[in-house]
Amino acid sequence: MKIIISEGSGFCFGVKRAIQAAFDTADREKSGVFTLGPIIHNPQVVSRLEGLGVRVLDNADATDDVRVLIIRSHGVGPDVYESVSGRGIRVIDATCPFVKTAQSHAETLSREGYQVIIVGDRAHPEVQGILGYAGQDAVVFGKDDHADRFSIKRKVGIISQTTQSFNTLQRVIEEVLPLAGELRIFNTICNATRKRQYETGKLAESVDVMVVVGGKNSANTRRLQNLCEAQGVSAYHIETAQELQPEWFNDAQTVGITGGASTPDWIIQEVAEHLREL
Ligand code: F3S
Secondary structure (H helix, E strand, O other), rough: EEEEEEEOOOOHHHHHHHHHHHHHHHHHHHOOOEEEEEOOHHHHHHHHHHHOEEEOOOOOOOOOOOOOEOOOOOOOOHHHHHOOOOOOOOOEEEOHHHHHHHHHHHHHHHHHOOOEEEOOOOOOOOHHHHHOOOOOOOEEEOOOOOOOOOOOOOOOEEEEEOOOOOHHHHHHHHEEEOOOOEEEOOOOHHHHHHHHHHHHHHHHOOEEEEEOOOOOOOOOHHHHHHHHHOOOOOOEOOOOHOOHHHHHOOOOOOEEEEOOOOOOHHHHHHHHHHHHHO
């Protein structure tokens, strides 16, 4: 059985940067270090940090003994910065620069009187953060939402969650275009996501089975699985090598592996190793 790992798999630049910030802070500070939400959608990395004393805070208003608060790559809305200011908390802002760009476009569009449409998953923390900059009229369109003349204003600006699929962004643009009088579009899907999706799609075309590695709660990993299935190939989403089932590969000559933005390279290598043993 031939095993091919997709190019662009594993930690992206923004996730690497946030994790580095968390480990560096754990080295320097003795106590009171929290991340606002899990630093990445990967339980193995989160528990390694917990072992170093970095705890997870559910919301910035919590009254725990917070001395240092690390903001993860997803970013946050302005309300979070307001809620920690004046409380003697040192903020380490690891918001990915690509997310900052999306936030800044949302803010500018809103200020200039555009209704902001965010193409993304409403419940995702990155989208929640961007919404904080996008004004009262902002709406979120996910993959199953459709634009109609009641929900669209005359001046509209479209931006995207950085890890959104290009097809969903394109579909929303096509739906909004005939309804809006003026339309501005910022393609804020980040370069790492574009490369990951492109390489995964290309690999899925040429293998019998795809294994998609990443946290079960990672939306960008689930999107990779959808992308593979859309190419007509069987795709299995796993978090660790132990979940691999030999029967998935009964007739497979070639197996592709890809991983989400928060999947460590060592887990991908472990999956490849386990597959070789099978
Ligand atoms: Fe940043 Fe893109 Fe990663 S937005 S956190 S480089 S997936």
